[in-house]
Amino acid sequence: MARLFDILGPTMVGPSSSHTAGACRLGLLAQAIVGGTPERARIGLHGSFSMTGEGHGTKRAIVGGLLGFQPDDPRLRESFAEAREAGLEYDFEAIDLGEDAHPNSARLEVRLGAERARIVGSSIGGGRVRLDRIDGFDVRVTGSLPTLVVLADDVPGTIALITGMLADSGLNLATMRVDRTGRGERALMTIEADNEIPETLVAALGEQDWVIVPVDR
Amino acid sequence: MFRSIAEWTEAAESRGSSLPVAILEAEEKETGAEGDQIRERIRETLAVMRAAVDEGLSSTEESPTGLTGGRAKRLAEGGPSLLGAEFSAMLSRAIATLEVNARMGLIVAAPTAGAAGVVPAALFTLEGSRGWSPDELVDGMLVAGGVGAVIAHRASIAGAGGGCQAETGSAAAMAAAAVTYLEGGTPEQVGQAVAFTLQGMLGLICDPVAGLVEIPCAYRNATAAIQATAAAEMALAGLEFPIPADEVIDVMGEVGRKMDVRYRETALGGLAATPTGQDIARRAGMSELVQLQRRGSTAGEGSARFGPS
Numbered sequence: 001m002a003r004l005f006d007i008l009g010p011t012m013v014g015p016s017s018s019h020t021a022g023a024c025r026l027g028l029l030a031q032a033i034v035g036g037t038p039e040r041a042r043i044g045l046h047g048s049f050s051m052t053g054e055g056h057g058t059k060r061a062i063v064g065g066l067l068g069f070q071p072d073d074p075r076l077r078e079s080f081a082e083a084r085e086a087g088l089e090y091d092f093e094a095i096d097l098g099e100d101a102h103p104n105s106a107r108l109e110v111r112l113g114a115e116r117a118r119i120v121g122s123s124i125g126g127g128r129v130r131l132d133r134i135d136g137f138d139v140r141v142t143g144s145l146p147t148l149v150v151l152a153d154d155v156p157g158t159i160a161l162i163t164g165m166l167a168d169s170g171l172n173l174a175t176m177r178v179d180r181t182g183r184g185e186r187a188l189m190t191i192e193a194d195n196e197i198p199e200t201l202v203a204a205l206g207e208q209d210w211v212i213v214p215v216d217r
Numbered sequence: 218m219f220r221s222i223a224e225w226t227e228a229a230e231s232r233g234s235s236l237p238v239a240i241l242e243a244e245e246k247e248t249g250a251e252g253d254q255i256r257e258r259i260r261e262t263l264a265v266m267r268a269a270v271d272e273g274l275s276s277t278e279e280s281p282t283g284l285t286g287g288r289a290k291r292l293a294e295g296g297p298s299l300l301g302a303e304f305s306a307m308l309s310r311a312i313a314t315l316e317v318n319a320r321m322g323l324i325v326a327a328p329t330a331g332a333a334g335v336v337p338a339a340l341f342t343l344e345g346s347r348g349w350s351p352d353e354l355v356d357g358m359l360v361a362g363g364v365g366a367v368i369a370h371r372a373s374i375a376g377a378g379g380g381c382q383a384e385t386g387s388a389a390a391m392a393a394a395a396v397t398y399l400e401g402g403t404p405e406q407v408g409q410a411v412a413f414t415l416q417g418m419l420g421l422i423c424d425p426v427a428g429l430v431e432i433p434c435a436y437r438n439a440t441a442a443i444q445a446t447a448a449a450e451m452a453l454a455g456l457e458f459p460i461p462a463d464e465v466i467d468v469m470g471e472v473g474r475k476m477d478v479r480y481r482e483t484a485l486g487g488l489a490a491t492p493t494g495q496d497i498a499r500r501a502g503m504s505e506l507v508q509l510q511r512r513g514s515t516a517g518e519g520s521a522r523f524g525p526s
Contacts, residue, residue, distance in 0.1 A: 002218060004244045005258065007328045007365035007374070007391075008358060011265050014318030015280075015430040017330040018377075051505050052428035052484065055282065057321050072265075077321045103377075125375040126329055194249075 002126075010127045012071040018104050019049065019056035022123025024076060027065020029131055029143050030108040034115040037067050037086055044095035044107035049123075062106065063090055071127060105132075137179040137188035145174050145192040150205065154180045154187040162189065162205070169201040218243050218366035222411060222462040225363055226404040236404055237359035259355045262325050266314070266337040269324045273313025280319035282501050284431040289313035303342055307446065308439040311338035315435035328365045328374040328387055331423075331430045334438035335388035336361055339396055339445050349399050357395035364394040364411055371463065372470030376423035376482035379473020385434075385441035386418035386469060392445035397452050406452045411462040413448035415469050422480035424487025427498035428506055433488055485510055 012021040031037055041063075049058055057076065064079035067086055075082055083090060097105050102122035109118045120133040131141040134149060141147055152158050159178065166173065172194040180187040218240070219225035229239040241252050274293055279286030293309035311334035318324045324333045336358075344354060365374060365387055373379035374387045393410040402410065418441070426432040458465075479486025488494050490510045498507050 002366045002369040002374075003247060004218070004240065004255065004359075004362045004366070005262075007362045007369065008259065008262055009325055009327070011262060011323065011325050012330065013321050014324050014330055014333075015321065017326045018375075020321070021326070021330070048428070052503065055427065055429045055501060055503070072323060074323065125377065127326060 006126060006128065010071050012127060013057075013061075013074060013076045016056045017127040018123045018125055019053060019058045020061045020076075021071035021127035022104065022125075022129050023049065023053070023056075023058045023061035023106070024065040024069065024071045025127065025129045025143060026106050026108065026119075026121045026123065026131075027062040028068065028070070029065075029121060029129065029141070030110045030117065030119055031066050031068055032143075033117045033119065033134065033149060034110050034112040036112050037088055038110035038112045039087060039089065040111045041066055041088065041090040042109040043090060043092050044109075045092060046095050046097045046101055046105040046107070047103035049104050049106055050094040059092055062108070063088070066090070066108075066110070134188060134190075136181065139179065139188065139190045140175075140177060141190050141192070145194065146197045148189075148191040148193070148197055148202075148205075150189040150191070152187050152189065154183065154185055158187065159189070165201065165204060166191065166193075169198050169204075171195065171197065171201065218247070218370070219363065220367065220370055222364070222367055222408045222466075225367065226408065229404060235356075236363060236398060236407060237356040240359040240363040256355050259358045260351070263354060263358065265323060266325050266327070267341060269314045269317045269322060269333075270310045270337055270341060271313075272322060273315075273317045274309060276316075278320060280316070280431060282319075282427065282429060282431065282497070284426070284429070284497070285312075285316045285319045285435050287316070288435070289316055303346060304443070307338050307342040307442050310342055311335060311438040311442045312435045314338070315431070315438050319429070319431045319435070327361070328369065328391070329376070329384050331376060331425075331434050332384040332388035332438060332441070334435070335385060335441045335445065336392045336395070338438070338442040339392035342442075343396060343399075343446070347400065353399055357399045360398040360407065361391035361395040364391045367463075368466055368469070371466045373473050376425075378481070379470065380421055380476050380481055381423040381437060382415070382418045382421040382469055383473050384423065385437045386415055386421060388438070389418060389441040389445040389448070390414040392442060393448040393452070396446065396449040400449065400453050402449075402453050406455075408462040409452035409456070409458055410445075410448045412458040412460060412465045413451050413456075414445055415462075415465045416458060416460070417444055417448070419465075419469055420472055420476075422476065422487050423482040424480060424489045425482065425484050426489050426494045427501045427503055428484035428489070429501070432497075 060079045064076035104123040107120045121131040175192040277287035289309045289312040298305045314334035327336045368387045373383040376384045390411045393414040397410040
């Protein structure tokens with residue numbers, strides 16, 4: 001079900017909820033995953049994003065998102081200049097993700113220090129977005145809830161251990177998804193929570209050598 | 218939020234409550250936010266809407282394509298005002314928001330950016346003459362939001378999903394419901410206003426020239442605000458549309474699903490694919506789009522791959 005402020009909103013810099021606000025949110029999700037404004041971003045635009053994106057400020061919106069600007073931030077208009085000041089290097093390419101991909105899709109490859117991520121996401125209408133892939137794993141992240149992304153070794157007991165830690169932290173889970181590259185290899189867990197993810201939990205999971213990324217809208 | 222206008226009305230009446238309070242309570246339950254916080258956020262939303270209208274009416278700055286910009290001001294300051302000053306003001310306010318939107322100004326998508334002009338045009342034009350208080354305006358927005366949520370659930374609020382009827386049609390239904398409620402209409406009359414609005418906008422296609430949220434969007438927002446007002450007036454006079462709002466919404470959803478993809482925001486049909494529309498797209502640097510328009514118009518089928526919302 002749509003929430004009230006999905007209908008009476010978002011408050012946003014124009015001109016298109018999907019091509020501008022949604023594009024900005026995809027950039028925001030990418031920067032949240034690497035934990036800050038990346039130093040380097042390679043941005044692939046698919047379908048309608050590639051073809052009519054110019055007139056909709058799609059490129060400026062994605063770069064603005066990578067800088068941490070929200071969809072209603074007027075600096076989106078000048079995001080290329082802001083990126084130069086922030087030391088964000090970026091380039092764009094037209095890509096084809098295939099017939100099955102949503103027409104408004106983008107692939108973002110970002111790097112911040114040792115952190116790297118390659119995400120594929122779509123702008124699904126009204127400014128709402130969905131991440132479909134992170135580093136080759138299938139995911140379904142909307143960014144509308146506090147989200148943990150945990151990369152772990154696929155060994156017995158890992159999920160139980162992590163969910164136990166989540167329970168101890170008092171977190172109420174909304175959704176949870178696991179995908180793995182192969183048996184006994186790497187597994188990616190995405191956990192959407194109803195309440196804010198406590199710093200202590202992030203720290204505790206971090207000590208276990210899992211990559212922890214709270215993604216918040 | 219509710220799955221139907223009937224369910225919403227029932228929820229409000231069974232508890233001796235009102236339509237806006239039922240929405241407020243549903244939103245509180247779903248998000249955990251306090252009612253006062255929600256009302257405050259609506260006040261902030263209204264302030265952004267108002268600023269966009271004011272900016273659009275005072276500026277002559279054109280969009281990058283030159284297709285819009287300065288037209289709202291021209292309309293507000295000239296012309297014959299055939300049906301009085303408020304009618305002209307409502308048209309120009311709707312265009313103002315879309316002109317601000319087209320040049321990357323700050324707007325509120327209600328329910329989408331492409332239909333952002335309708336609700337503010339109707340509410341801000343009538344609030345003065347009808348004497349609505351700021352708190353009442355918040356109630357009106359809650360009613361508008363409730364209608365939009367029902368339409369999003371039963372049909373679509375995206376041009377890509379259901380054409381322009383789903384965007385400016387939904388926005389007009391939201392505005393009509395708000396106006397009807399604020400004028401003392403019963404829940405049944407609010408539903409009537411939704412039905413009266415949508416019956417007049419069924420089948421409206423989404424055909425943005427050059428794929429941009431400018432033409433015809435700016436002018437469709439203007440006429441949609443007028444349709445909303447007309448619907449509210451008929452509902453408040455006690456006229457009854459015999460098909461209930463929920464069923465009219467379902468028809469809108471069905472028409473949208475059966476609409477050819479060329480008419481669902483792909484910019485491959487309708488006004489976008491006319492010879493002049495193609496010229497404009499070419500001048501805007503969208504030669505790839507023009508090639509697809511040509512192919513689509515001769516092959517008799519479009520591609521669902523392109524378009525804004």
